[in-house]
Amino acid sequence: MTADPGARARPARPPRASGAARRSAWGRALRPWLLLAPALLVLAVLLFWPLVRVLLVSFQDYGLRQINTGENNWTGLDNYRDLLGDSFLWTRVLPNTVLFAFACVALTLVIGTLVALLLTRLGRTWRVICSTAIMSAWAMPAVTGTYVWIWIFDPLDGVVSGGLDGLGLIEPRETNWFTERWSFYAIATLNVVHHGFPFVAVTLYAALLTIPRELPEAALCDGAGPWQRFRLITVPAIRPAFTVVTLLSIIWDVKVFAQIYLMPGGAGANEDVLNLGVWSYIQSFSRNEYGTGSAIAVLLTLLLLAVTVVYVRTLARERDEP
Template identity: 60%
Template sequence: MGTPVGQVTGGAEPGLRASTGPPGRGRPGPALGLRRRRALLPWALLAPALAVIAALLLFPLARIVWLSFREYRLRNLVSGESDFIGPANYVTLFTDSYLWRVALPNTVGFAVVAVVSTVVLGTLVALLLARLRPVTRVVVVSCIMVAWAMPAVSGTYVWLWIFDVDDGIVAQALQGLGFLGPEGYNWFADRLFFYAVVVLNVVHGGFPFVAVTVLAGLLTVPRELHEAALLDGAGAWKRFWHVTFPVLRPVFAVVTILSTIWDFKVFAQVYLMPGGGVGGSEMLNLGVWTYVSSFGQRDYGMGSAIAVLLTLLLLAVTAVYLRALFREDELR
């Protein structure tokens, strides 16, 4: 009997035509070519976006790294020529006591407090929203999203007005309660109070994003898990920590990493505060120090070195957090 139509002889894999030529010189079958095209299709679709990202992000980043190894001041900006000085900017940066005494502690300390406060407040608001009726939930979400939509500059001036030395709401309330004299108090002259106001500003603008994101995750947690934990006698905290949090671990990873990136490089909320944009001030963080060094003191090489340090710090924090997250997933 003859071989049925479509059956491949010689033990060849289904979907591949048998080669009639010498071994090793046949063409790949249509199925193999189809698999290659399917593997290349996602990269072809992503190519335009990757090209735009490379042009908008990678080139400026490479330019900053290049500037950090050169002496680039105002005269170099005019002439277009600069001198290669190697790691001199980094040596000056790491031997400057201002980095270790002011800029780095302000950046790291503020970011830790702001990230924890934003995630905790956003999670509490999300838990509250999950208990509301749909109509009420929509109204509340619409109200809190106003803070998220408010520009950083506008939000900063609102908090400046609240903590104004003479006519601020806080000063008037404390004066009415007898805790503050008629002379008022300059909240922005003290390093601790300065960053306390900045934390309030950043948390006010950042918690709606965390709340809405965590709420979306809460609505996907099966109700049966909570009912089973409730039958086992678990309280509200145990149900959240042992049921809700493990399910929403990827959601918390996303909001924590994004909040960390945003709060480490916060700029407007510090720069616009009184004393926050003055060179040598005790209030500068790495982001504002980069701007002050580059455009205030016209030392673009040093400003670029500070920017590179901030970028490496962000990458290190993100990598450590992701590594810890993935390690916990592997151990489960």
């Protein structure tokens, strides 16, 4: 008796998973999310909902009346139209924010990298001394550091004004470093870089310790100079750490607030020195225009996202290139 050829060609069906097996698979898939649930809940309450609330307020004409009554006064995109149509945004606030952040990030990375390279060449004792000194600068609160720099550049009693007066270069009573836009931001840049470079230095120093000693020694034997060894060996080896500190520096420096707000004129008395963060605060809490302040905050967030995305995509494109 011959077998049915159609039966031989019919593929065997895989056995169906039992209900217990399916429930076990679902349990394994959900277990990580259940472990993360408390942290995600805290983040949703502390971060996500405030962000959503700021976005909703930015579409309203929201002031003290709305705070007291709880009513909504939706105006659509009017706040954004007013902001984007205001020349003050394009000629003062946005250049202050972007150029200041660019200068701070560049100087922080350069100085931090140089200090990290210096630490690799120092002996143990001097390395501990230098690391302690730079970490003290990083541990100093931003408010305290800002007041120190204000004292250093005080027009009458500051160290800089006193020294230049002793040399006969300036007249202290006629020189105020905080009234001019460029000198104001030069002091703010010194403040931010002084506070930020220790983190970059320590992080890159830790990355430098992971480079095998044989690589620079082999390059030295091949006749490579210091710049060639740094460009061809050191930079590729510490690129991941360099990417992290660059992204963090961009985020921190674009949204700088205390270092600007606490300086003389930075709280709104001198509108030429406002950046997006301080402008948002003043519109909201000094002028009670919470809708406009929220719209500025949303623009600041979008600027941060845009800069971060462009930087990450540029790095990814460079990494993919042969």
